[in-house]
Amino acid sequence: MLSACRRNGPGYIFLTPWLIGFLCLTIGPILISLYLAFTRYDIVNPPQWVGLENFFYMFTMDERFLKAIRVTFTYVFLSVPCKLVFALLVAMILDKGIRAIGLYRSLFYLPSILGGSIAVAILWKQLFAFNGVINTLLSLIGITGPYWLNDPDYALYTLVVLSMWQFGSPMLIFLAGLRAIPKELYEAAEIDAASKPRQFFSITLPLLSPVIFFNVTLQMIEAFKAFSSAFIISRGDGAPMDSLLFVTVYLYNEAFAYLRMGYASALAWVLFIIIAIFTAIAFISSRYWVYYEGGRS
Amino acid sequence: MKHMNRRQFIRTGATILGAFAASSITVIPAYASKSRIRHFWWGNPGRDKRTFGVISLFNKKNPDIEVIGETVAFADYFAKLSTQIAGRNMPDVIQQGYGTFIEYVRRGAVTPLDRYTGKLLDLSNMDKAAIRAGTVDGKLYALSTGANVHMALYNKRLYEAAGISSGKGFDPYGWTYDDVKRIGVAVSKANKNSVYGTDDNTANYQNFSDFVTQMGIARMFSDDGKYLVPVEIVEEYWHLWKLVRESGATPPGKASAGLVDPPMSEWGIVTGLTATSYFWSNQLVGAQALVKDEINAAMFPNTSKKIPGSYIQPSQFICLTRDSKTPDAAIRYMNSFVNDPEITDILGLERGIPENMLVRRALKPKVTPTEAKSVEYFEKIQDKTAPLPPPYPPGANEIEKTFMRIATGVLLERETIPGAAKKFVKQASFILRRAG
Numbered sequence: 001m002l003s004a005c006r007r008n009g010p011g012y013i014f015l016t017p018w019l020i021g022f023l024c025l026t027i028g029p030i031l032i033s034l035y036l037a038f039t040r041y042d043i044v045n046p047p048q049w050v051g052l053e054n055f056f057y058m059f060t061m062d063e064r065f066l067k068a069i070r071v072t073f074t075y076v077f078l079s080v081p082c083k084l085v086f087a088l089l090v091a092m093i094l095d096k097g098i099r100a101i102g103l104y105r106s107l108f109y110l111p112s113i114l115g116g117s118i119a120v121a122i123l124w125k126q127l128f129a130f131n132g133v134i135n136t137l138l139s140l141i142g143i144t145g146p147y148w149l150n151d152p153d154y155a156l157y158t159l160v161v162l163s164m165w166q167f168g169s170p171m172l173i174f175l176a177g178l179r180a181i182p183k184e185l186y187e188a189a190e191i192d193a194a195s196k197p198r199q200f201f202s203i204t205l206p207l208l209s210p211v212i213f214f215n216v217t218l219q220m221i222e223a224f225k226a227f228s229s230a231f232i233i234s235r236g237d238g239a240p241m242d243s244l245l246f247v248t249v250y251l252y253n254e255a256f257a258y259l260r261m262g263y264a265s266a267l268a269w270v271l272f273i274i275i276a277i278f279t280a281i282a283f284i285s286s287r288y289w290v291y292y293e294g295g296r297s
Numbered sequence: 298m299k300h301m302n303r304r305q306f307i308r309t310g311a312t313i314l315g316a317f318a319a320s321s322i323t324v325i326p327a328y329a330s331k332s333r334i335r336h337f338w339w340g341n342p343g344r345d346k347r348t349f350g351v352i353s354l355f356n357k358k359n360p361d362i363e364v365i366g367e368t369v370a371f372a373d374y375f376a377k378l379s380t381q382i383a384g385r386n387m388p389d390v391i392q393q394g395y396g397t398f399i400e401y402v403r404r405g406a407v408t409p410l411d412r413y414t415g416k417l418l419d420l421s422n423m424d425k426a427a428i429r430a431g432t433v434d435g436k437l438y439a440l441s442t443g444a445n446v447h448m449a450l451y452n453k454r455l456y457e458a459a460g461i462s463s464g465k466g467f468d469p470y471g472w473t474y475d476d477v478k479r480i481g482v483a484v485s486k487a488n489k490n491s492v493y494g495t496d497d498n499t500a501n502y503q504n505f506s507d508f509v510t511q512m513g514i515a516r517m518f519s520d521d522g523k524y525l526v527p528v529e530i531v532e533e534y535w536h537l538w539k540l541v542r543e544s545g546a547t548p549p550g551k552a553s554a555g556l557v558d559p560p561m562s563e564w565g566i567v568t569g570l571t572a573t574s575y576f577w578s579n580q581l582v583g584a585q586a587l588v589k590d591e592i593n594a595a596m597f598p599n600t601s602k603k604i605p606g607s608y609i610q611p612s613q614f615i616c617l618t619r620d621s622k623t624p625d626a627a628i629r630y631m632n633s634f635v636n637d638p639e640i641t642d643i644l645g646l647e648r649g650i651p652e653n654m655l656v657r658r659a660l661k662p663k664v665t666p667t668e669a670k671s672v673e674y675f676e677k678i679q680d681k682t683a684p685l686p687p688p689y690p691p692g693a694n695e696i697e698k699t700f701m702r703i704a705t706g707v708l709l710e711r712e713t714i715p716g717a718a719k720k721f722v723k724q725a726s727f728i729l730r731r732a733g
Binding site: 042043045121128146149151152239240241242255259261 | 375376380404405420555558694705706709712
């Protein structure tokens with residue numbers, strides 16, 4: 001025990017800057033927000049304990065919360081598959097060993113670095129404006145484009161496209177996964193005259209499934225947490241007509257525009273639980289569709 | 298050897314940590330002979346430049362005080378203020394609006410100024426109306442930095458292209474919603490539909506609040522927190538603008554749906570989408586700076602009954618916060634801000650018309666032609682305004698947002714007007730109940 005302490009002590013000393021940050025700036029606020037979720041708290045006055053009132057209100061009376069859930073789920077279930085299919089497609093093209101692959105990799109990864117930024121959200125707003133680039137291109141083939149961002153039917157899809165455009169990091173992971181598949185499997189399949197689609201479904205997909213699982217889980221969590229682009233494009237409150245009211249945008253408004261910090265904390269915890277449930281589902285279901293070479297331990 | 302290495306390593310690490318700790322100690326300020334106060338406002342580049350000018354002048358005149366300015370855009374202001382309130386480190390002097398300050402008074406974030414008046418704070422030349430506006434339950438909490446009122450801004454050249462000018466088919470101080478439609482159609486046509494005559498105000502909450510007063514409802518909120526606007530008036534308002542929209546005087550509803558509460562850079566009159574936009578008098582100067590054509594001022598339209606709907610109100614307040622450690626210094630700064638003519642020379646009319654009679658008189662010969670329009674506008678509307686209603690109750694801000702959201706549905710024809718009006722009044726009442 002003592003020797004373990006001696007052995008690990010210096011390690012912990014070097015960890016302290018990070019450890020202090022983690023305890024004070026992450027764990028601390030998380031625990032406080034759990035407490036605040038059961039209070040009414042307007043920031044100025046001390047929080048008042050109200051028990052389950054916030055959750056009761058959320059699930060029985062709050063229509064905007066239901067809208068926010070609908071918007072968030074639509075976004076997650078559209079953007080994650082679209083983005084991953086696209087990322088896999090690009091990764092497979094790059095895997096074919098084209099020239100200057102490093103350049104393409106960097107170029108394709110670039111949007112992922114920029115993606116969360118305010119500037120890109122503003123750029124997106126310009127692209128999808130009524131007389132923006134997208135509609136100008138559409139008009140060349142004789143289509144009058146809609147008011148993408150003003151119309152509740154379209155606004156969310158522009159954000160799905162924005163997230164697809166940020167396919168860089170799952171693409172890199174797919175690329176690494178593809179490289180790891182032993183080439184002799186494909187050679188054997190060639191000899192047995194297996195078609196390309198057959199090779200894809202019988203070799204590539206099963207061997208890539210751990211990577212797919214990893215990407216699905218990470219991207220799903222990211223999508224649930226999406227905030228800044230929706231915040232900028234909807235000018236902060238989910239407009240038009242709450243069609244961009246992500247749970248994150250809603251809780252930001254509750255907290256900082258209307259000073260209902262307690263209710264916002266409750267919303268944050270509900271979002272957290274939703275993410276936890278879906279991550280758990282992904283993990284449990286992975287037993288049935290993720291294939292680990294050499295079997296699972 | 299390995300052991301030595303580790304020891305050296307630890308020693309180096311400890312030195313670094315020590316240095317880290319020492320550097321954090323130096324961050325703690327030494328006791329200075331100067332009182333340091335912070336002034337926090339929302340602004341735009343023009344306002345920020347003027348306000349920092351004020352601060353450096355004040356610091357020069359008052360060597361024992363050091364004012365530090367902090368500014369962000371309006372959209373981020375209240376979020377940042379919220380975190381400062383929670384952290385108990387609000388700046389000494391903060392900016393507030395007439396629609397917002399009551400919430401901060403009720404919650405105890407700002408403190409009364411009464412014990413300073415007549416001593417460090419001189420209010421002898423301030424307009425009584427301005428003092429009344431900052432008073433809650435008999436105590437003064439907020440100093441108005443300028444008077445403001447609703448203003449319609451119109452593009453003189455585009456109006457003239459349709460043969461319309463002040464006094465010629467157009468009374469800027471007495472036009473009606475019928476005139477808005479007639480003039481809007483004429484301007485749209487004269488400019489071959491490349492410009493629309495007017496913004497569509499279906500989702501403009503300021504115009505809506507004007508209309509409610511014009512319909513004879515002096516107050517939107519009762520003292521016990523009830524919403525007093527009947528459903529029929531909301532319906533009538535949206536019908537009125539529907540008629541204007543369908544006449545072709547405004548952009549299509551789908552275009553207007555993207556222009557709900559826009560930043561100045563997206564105003565119809567600034568982008569050239571429309572020839573008339575409806576905002577605030579203190580914004581005339583800022584908008585004119587962005588537009589080549591000459592912009593002129595008109596009142597918000599009225600009904601044929603001509604019951605006044607606009608009221609003069611403080612554009613912004615400065616308030617002393619609960620967290621101020623040196624309130625005396627802060628009050629001296631606030632006092633100079635509203636009373637010192639040299640400071641107003643720097644501020645101009647950007648925060649509205651000064652509320653101090655002497656300051657106003659001193660400023661008058663120095664105004665720019667655009668500012669002169671603003672001054673003239675104030676003189677002409679004096680007998681055409683409604684009395685200032687009491688400060689809005691908590692929740693008023695949320696009602697405004699709700700109005701815009703539901704009105705967007707009306708613009709997009711996703712909701713019938715009667716259905717939307719009923720929904721809005723129901724939600725407004727609920728918001729007040731929840732906030733109260």
